[in-house]
Amino acid sequence: MKTYINPEKNTWETITQRPAKEANSLVATVKSVFDEVKENGDVALKQYTQKFDGVSLSDFKVSEQEIQQAVSLVDEDLKQAIVLAKKNVEKFHASQKIEKKVINTMQGVACWQEMKPIERVGLYIPGGSAPLFSTILMLGVPAKIAGCSKIVLCTPPAKDGSVHPAILFAAQLVGVTEIYKLGGIQAIAAMTHGTETVPNVYKLFGPGNQYVTAAKQYALSQGLAIDMPAGPSEVMVVADKHATASFVVADLLSQAEHGADSQVILVTESQQLIDGVQVELKKQLDELPRKEIALGAIENSSAILLNTIEAQIQLINQYAPEHLILNVLDEEIYLQQIINAGSVFIGPLTPESAGDYASGTNHTLPTNGYARMYSGVNLDAFTKKITYQKITEEGIIKIGPAIELMAAAEGLDAHKNAVTLRLESLKNSL
Known part of the structure; x- marks a missing residue:
């Protein structure tokens, strides 16, 4: 597992580059x-x-x-x-x-949407x-x-x-x-x-x-x-000096064992934790049945030391991890500013495998940086939303002139006429 000590921001993209997709x-x-x-x-x-x-x-x-x-x-x-x-x-x-x-939206103009499977x-x-x-x-x-x-x-x-x-x-x-x-x-x-x-x-x-x-x-x-564009599995573990090295390594390996093309990244301010993780990594790898697969993933992975929380948050949002584990005491600072992540696991007793199996959240998540613009699978993914509107006499009288003006300005006379005919019909019926 490669180690980087306070790398310059312009190198972050290179050192966290995901394995090439084929x-x-x-x-x-x-x-x-x-x-x-x-x-x-x-x-x-x-x-x-x-x-x-x-x-x-x-x-x-x-x-x-x-x-x-x-x-x-x-x-x-x-x-x-x-x-x-x-x-x-x-x-x-x-x-x-x-x-x-x-x-x-105005008197006589009702709008709504309904979720359909x-x-x-x-x-x-x-x-x-x-x-x-x-x-x-x-x-x-x-x-x-x-x-x-x-x-x-x-x-x-x-x-x-x-x-x-x-x-x-x-x-x-x-x-x-x-x-x-x-x-x-x-x-x-x-x-x-x-x-x-x-x-x-x-x-x-x-x-x-x-x-x-x-x-x-x-x-x-x-x-x-x-559902979403897919890439290999990944996890970013953010851990402070209080984190237990064995927990951190177990979380890293839980993704590394998915495949040799997986990527796991440790972010911390503690050199002592990095040293402890390197020792624990060898120990847990030796006991892992999927050791060879995990070793391949470790080759794509790194430990990054960043001294400030601000820099760590910037890296998180730039990388946009599929899984983000916050094994830190001061979690609120991170939670307030993180905007790019597939699923977040908070605290030392919240392993990523909880979300993979049984906590209730979905484990089908955006990888390869797609957490910048995609959500994980949720109920919405299996539905589409149909919008509806219903306009009364009062409503068409109130909204109609605005529609006529806008349609005429765009040169779409049939659009304008669809309103004009109705307004004239209402006027003649009075």
Whole structure:
């Protein structure tokens, strides 16, 4: 882990540069798979599943029998943990509902907006070395609360054609309507264009490797919406001299183990803490089953010593971390001035993994600096808002002349006439 002592501000962007994304180099491959799936449907899906996942499937759809069998295989303690997490995620996201509120912008002119569900959404859930069943909670729960009528889930099959039991348990728990054994580019293509078996959707959600990321970006050009641009996982831990080094390292490694292209950054005013972190890092790495993956991420990572809180806050807002941990005593100073972060974890007893699993907030967050302009997934992500207005006789008489003047000034006479005809009709009826 590289260390920087009070680096000049003009070097911050360089020393916190994220690992380069390879998505652009995959465009030709992605386009080829999309074209093939669009043209040949299920036949193409079977070919690509055999090619990329090494398994031959006659049917992609997970049956009710498979779901029930999987449910019986999940450890009861794990089931209860997933249920607890679901309840917290449900409670937090249900609180985001917005009730209809009619605003009379002037007498006789009523305006309001109503939240409506996106009818068909697609969830992509990785299922390799880390089957992310927790992501099903983060996506399926708000989709259900929003009222999405079709929730389609795709996840890659294992070599024996099965799906991880915890994925199926979580999917049925949150109310996913259809589950398919499909991974990678072909899964995204199937949900984009639809096939004989897999329905198309209107918006795609979920994490994935560089192939899935590139496929989701390509789906945008095919008329679909996606949750947000994605990049590798990242965390910035801001810790003061009072922080416990073992806690700091555990938080850094919780993101480093996601992938070798992840990035973790420590920001502190304490050289003593940096020294302690370097020692503790070696100790915890040696005990980590995913040590080699985490080591790759540590190569992309750094410890940055900045003497002032002002400089630390400037760095946070410039970097715009996906996850921001504030392991400091004087947290309020930071909270008042931080404007760019995906999700913030406050205090020494608030690990990032709480948000990943069970506290209730969503773990699908903007990476790669997109926290400057994107929010994490929330209830709004599964809805759209329709605006309404209703104008009475009094209202059109009051607002009409202003509309006529503005339309005429823009040279849009039909717009003006739509008001003029109504005003004249009201005048003649008097």
